[in-house]
Amino acid sequence: MSNRPIGIDIEAAPQKGVAAEVSGQAIIAARDVHKTYAGAGEPVHALRRVTLSVARGEMVTIMGPSGCGKTTLLNCLSGLETIERGEIFVEGRSIHDMPDNERTDHRARRMGFVFQFYNLLPVLSSVENVELPLLLGGVGQRESRERAMAALENVGLADWAAHRPAQLSGGQRQRVTIARALVNDPAIVWGDEPTGDLDSTNANQIMELLEDLNQRNQQTFVIVTHDENIGRRANRTIHMRDGLIEGETVHRELGS
């Protein structure tokens, strides 16, 4: 159990409407998480007393105005950023208590990431971009290629394997990043505004794909968005404001 007081007086604000009970079934469980950025001026309390849990196989969207802490929350939950206080369990393990190399390894093996601006390497083809994490992880060339092709097929891009990012539409590029996120068969897929750079038609198609993958593979999806149409396609939306969880909306029960 970790508790990292930072010696600042954080205003006590009640958390309303959230099923704060962290259940044993949760694949992600966060309790009383605080994250503060110390800058040149006043420290920014990006997360204040955040408690939440996500069930295995659930698709959750995180919504709230710009600057409310959505990206910070995602980065803290996935162990990309440290926290000052509280605890976060992913698949039963306290990620901020793991040694750095274990946490990095856990991320590489168990998590996939999809960001707004693709982060694809422009000189590599689709299949080369998708197989890269496998090659870096020590998987052989032949197996990497086979798995990357299967992942591209999964997102409907088998015919675009040899194309480079510049030759693809925004929607297709985002499919490549989704294939890359899925190539390791992760337990959790994190998305930070994955449809933020797309028009509404493409955004809806990407969301349909994520929903379909969630249903087919029983993977857990946690997706940040500021788009209401995207947000309500999940099982549940968590609403944030000023570093706090304000409440949640259940759209459909898990498994229904």
Ligand SMILES: Nc1ncnc2c1ncn2[C@@H]1O[C@H](COP(=O)(O)OP(=O)(O)O)[C@@H](O)[C@H]1O
């Ligand atoms: N690396 C950083 N250093 C200092 N302040 C930061 C940093 N990252 C985010 N912040 C601040 O933390 C708050 C939450 O940011 P962020 O999580 O990016 O919000 P959102 O993703 O909801 O737009 C904002 O006030 C932002 O300016």
Ligand SMILES: [Mg+2]
């Ligand atoms: Mg953000």
